[in-house]
Amino acid sequence: MSTQGRAGRWARTGRIGAAALTLAAVASGVAQARPAGSPDGGHSRVLDADVRAVRAAGGAVEVLAETRTEKGTARSRTGAGVPWDAQFRTASTSKTFVAVVVLQLAAEGRLSLDDTVERWLPGLVRGHGNDGSRITVRDLLQHTSGLFDYVRDPEVTKAKTGDFEKIRNDATPAGQWVALALRHPPLFVPDHRHPRWAYSNTNYLLAGMIAEKAGGLGWREQVEHRIIAPLGLRHTFVPGTNPFLPGPHAAVTVNTPAGTVDFTEHSVQHTADSGVVSTTGDLNTFFRALLTGRLLPKAQLAEMQRTVVRTDDPEDLAEWPSGGYGLGLRWTPLSCGGGYWHHEGDGLGSYTRTGVTADGRRTVAVSITSAGSMPDLVKLNGAARQLADDALCGRD
Template sequence: MRVHVRRTGRWARAGRTGAVALAVAVMATGVAEARQAGAAGSGGRGSAVLDKDVRAVRAAGGDVAVLAEVSAGREGARARTGPQVPWDAQFRAASTTKTFTAVVVLRLVADGKVSLDDTVEKWLPGVVSGNGNDGSKITVRDLLQQTSGLFDYVNDPDVVRAVTEDFDGHRYDTTPPEQWVAVAMRHQPLFTPDRNHPRWAYSNTNYLLAGMIAEKAAGVPWREQVESRIIAPLGLRHTSVPGANPFLPGPHAQAFLRTPDGGRLDVTEHSLQHTADSGVVSTTADLNTFFRALVTGGLLPKAQLAEMRRTVDRTGATDDLAQWPEGGYGLGLRWTPLSCGGGYWHHEGDGWGSYTRTGVTPDGRRAVAVSVTSQGDRPDPVALNKATRTLVDHALCAPAKS
């Protein structure tokens, strides 16, 4: 392992807001070779702990490449392991996009254009109906909080079959969100929302609808609202919403998945993730800037930030609890406890060969983002999340240096 320490203000000069992020590059090479012990800032326990965490993520993920970046006041760290991972790699943030979408909707709430208690039916008449689905019983809060009970369109058998058996035939599909919502409406809801006793079930359909409502309320496409309300103000120079453009806009790792016949398919280029549930492309540095700005009030007024951080239990969400055994879900944000006390805010993202993990302390002083890129088989989500939680825990629990 090689450890390089640089103390420079280049991140701030590049236009990123927040505290200056200092770069510490850690390359896992299979040989424990350290130029400067402890430079990685891994909980004050030296570079050996960071090396162990990075290796553990790769071991848990299998044939993957890993890129991680920590931002902590005047200290920072970057680590990578695996083949061909650029230091400033851009990647599809997948469901981490949901936090961006929640911010857009909550800004509309702050502007008085939308209420969290508005029903889906009010904004999108007749869109959520049939097979027991009723938009008049689902609020905007239910969408952002994942308490609507709506079927997750990505679990539709025909959708699963199409993209797993013939990815090449569908990689450039640009299906509009309305059509994906219609797919979800073919299925009965899991439950009817009950504000007094909320039930929770993760569904990408919720955020398609949230994006559609944001567009109708503002009269501006969802992606343009992300650009004007988040990307531009924060100076996120390497974050974008490419829409139907299948190409990643900057340096990036190649993503591969296994085909049904055991072959290996390059899935880097595709248009499948272009909607409000998954359409953001970013970097580890930009995601740290975004989450730090969010929790410190740089994007939302106090009232809306408080609503965002009001969590519900994920009772009965068996698969989700297996991956995230502790914590609750707010409005596009998860809360997970830390071993050193308190907890952190974050949102994960799982896409086609690209997996994103994030974390930020409530005071915004420490943040970490991890990008995992598949080189073949899909990682086991329970094992991957356990390993990344450990990395995030060590990164956020590390004592600040004076």
């Protein structure tokens, strides 16, 4: 099966999100380390080498990486066209933020992970074999619902690979995307005794809608009030339908069959499955806070870390061959023992890779953009995993 036709992320719609270009990027591919002794980043030769390896695996991609350990912070990048403090659309890494909101609501007794979708959104998930009374909140967060992924619908694919200007300022509400997904039968019916999972963005549209009902605020506001503000994530925000990135950022263009398209400014990814903008520094802070108990009580963090390994997504398995998926959190083993927690994001010209050790003492965040080709995500993820492995195992 083609590694360029994945289902489950925005970038899976004809792979148009696979070809982001930083206009001012240096084409040489030489890694540039943050000067040692600078107030916000040091130097790691291993990180430099791994950044070059990610670029080579992706094919002319530009890479920005940041690690945090007991020794401090190190940064590396492949070209000056990517600002050191670049903001980027995190795509599906947003799901971890939304999962934290839902789990906080569960900790407060406002909802239960065993509540059904029908309980919160009566009558919404019905037809073509879909049944919201058999799908729980936990199923949504863990992708064990079996619901069809709306980004794989032909209408979505056509919109993204056609005249992008028609949808650049998209404001389609989540409910309409859910309705589109429900035109299709489910991939499977949830089996809570022997769960299996298949990645579907539709799950997090529904999770966001349930969070809004249970929390009394929009999912965006809850991410801001419950996560961004308490952690002081000054460069993280949820733009909604505002297409602009106000801080430093790389320009993003994509080569499509219809020509070169500028994806720097758009509102296509404005829903709960993909709507958070952040930086490598803020993502490191977020994932460390999550694993050290600053965001969730022990019981809810333990629920988040209960993983399912059996998958009905062969393309995902090819890209992430080891580990399992929890509640908005993925686990991958480390060569030095144990494993790390993370969530990837593949969007319209923006690739995010993250990682944090179980004790929260080491973190890594990577932003990747490409120069027009369509990266093989199996190779790209392999190189990104090696970067994370070196960073989190302390090779510097």
